[in-house]
Amino acid sequence: MGFFSKIKKFWKTEKPDQDPAKHLDSEKEQSPDLDHPDWQGALRRSLSLAEPKLSIWLECLLDGVDKKGDLLWDRLLFLFKVLETPEHEADKFVASFSAWLDDMGYVHLDEFKSELQYRLALALDLEDEEDERDRLFLKLSQGLTKTKEQLSHRVDMLLSSTTSFDDAFWEELEEILIMADVGYQATSELLDKLRPQVRGVDPEDRDRFKELFMQELAGIFPVPPKRIPPDPPEIILVIGVNGVGKTTTIAKLAYRSKMKGRKVMIVAGDTFRAAAIEQLSIWSKRTGAGFFAKDRGSDPASVAYEAMDKARAEGYDQVLVDTAGRLHTKVDLMQELKKIKNVIAKKCPGAPHKTILVLDATTGQNALSQTELFGREVRIDEIIMTKLDGTAKGGVVAAIALQHQIPITYIGLGEKMEDLRPFDGQSFAKALLG
Ligand SMILES: Nc1nc2c(ncn2[C@@H]2O[C@H](COP(=O)(O)OP(=O)(O)O)[C@@H](O)[C@H]2O)c(=O)[nH]1
Ligand SMILES: [Mg+2]
Structure with a gap:
């Protein structure tokens, strides 16, 4: 079950009269009083009003937490409980995360927050959630910086100096792709597919060109076949x-x-x-x-x-x-x-x-x-x-x-x-x- 469905379920049991979608754009609620003996109630309320994204939930959940320790464990266990994760799984998660923090010598939240979010995404099976996809995308985009310099910046430069998609244009584009290690064969196949696509596109309309280029590039990656998991091991x-x-x-x-x-x-x-x-x-x-x-x-x-x-x-x-x-x-x-x-x-x-x-x-x-x-x-x-x-x-x-x-x-x-x-x-x- 995805994060959103888990949260919807949580909403239904918590606040039967509320439609979660209505709250997506609602103003951020006042910080809940988590020192209160009924901190769980306050946190529940704050989560029920928050946007259903792991990162936003973590913000609420870790309000007032700045380092590892009992406060952090209580909050994490609470999250698992809210999302109806079996208690032994929650305990296991906390034990292994705590051991990892000890191993790494990490104490402060900013040292381990990213790892915590990643682990939660895996443990709660949230990797397909929009939130995690955004994180992945950012990571990917940063990771590809060097290739981007080689490829997309040069494509941008080429496009800004182009007035028609003539032979000179295609030759230059071919060279850019080969320089970025797309390889000769793949480059020609890619450009053969792209040429008929951009016929009729205004060379001034760079966004349209890049959109078509992106589509063709995305289309060449084979998708792994859905496999039925074998009997273990x-x-x-x-x-x-x-x-x-x-x-x-x-x-x-x-x-x-x-x-x-x-x-x-x-x-x-x-x-x-x-x-x-x-x-x-x-x-x-x-x-x-x-x-x-x-x-x-x-x-x-x-x-x-x-x-x-x-x-x-x-x-x-x-x-x-x-x-x-x-x-x-x-x-x-x-x-x-x-x-x-x-x-x-x-x-x-x-x-x-x-x-x-x-x-x-x-x-x-x-x-x-x-x-x-x-x-x-x-x-x-x-x-x-x-x-x-x-x-x-x-x-x-x-x-x-x-x-x-x-x-x-x-x-x-x-x-x-x-x-x-x-x-x-x-x-x-x-x-x-x-
Ligand atoms: N920057 C970077 N280094 C990596 C990545 N994957 C592996 N390495 C490093 O590559 C080196 C060789 O890795 P190793 O797993 O021993 O290679 P093996 O000989 O194929 O088993 C190690 O120093 C790894 O830390 C990666 O995605 N990015
Ligand atoms: Mg090896």
């Missing part, structure tokens, strides 16, 4: 060359699943370096995910094999298998991946349910050749593109989508846990060109 294999961000991405995925209440295990399939096993073990502790590893140098397929037994025996919902990515032994690497897949399939028919290829956006066109390389040997179900925050080569996302028709499901916009964000073509095109 869901097995996910994560592949990609060294350094692209596989291990960190696995930690972020595990963290997301944990926040949604799933029991997750991380498997150290990169047995080549002892440091890789250690890195993953630290991440599993930080995210609260289960962990399975064997000694350095063990056969990754045997690690996967034993991990399947553990996942079954201990009732895990989801298993994320990390793999090595040494490129200089290409043939061996592909053999190893196939062997891991076969072993998993033998243990759990139908698994791995998903194979995710992780790509590093800063490598630009190399990401394309990596997709080809892996795609020739194993079926890639989804792509996660990392490090979009640090590059002007974000256009490569479009190149991958067009040339390989593989859905991009998440993008990495930084190194923090909350920096892995769901991807959608519409927002991407809007953030880039809007």
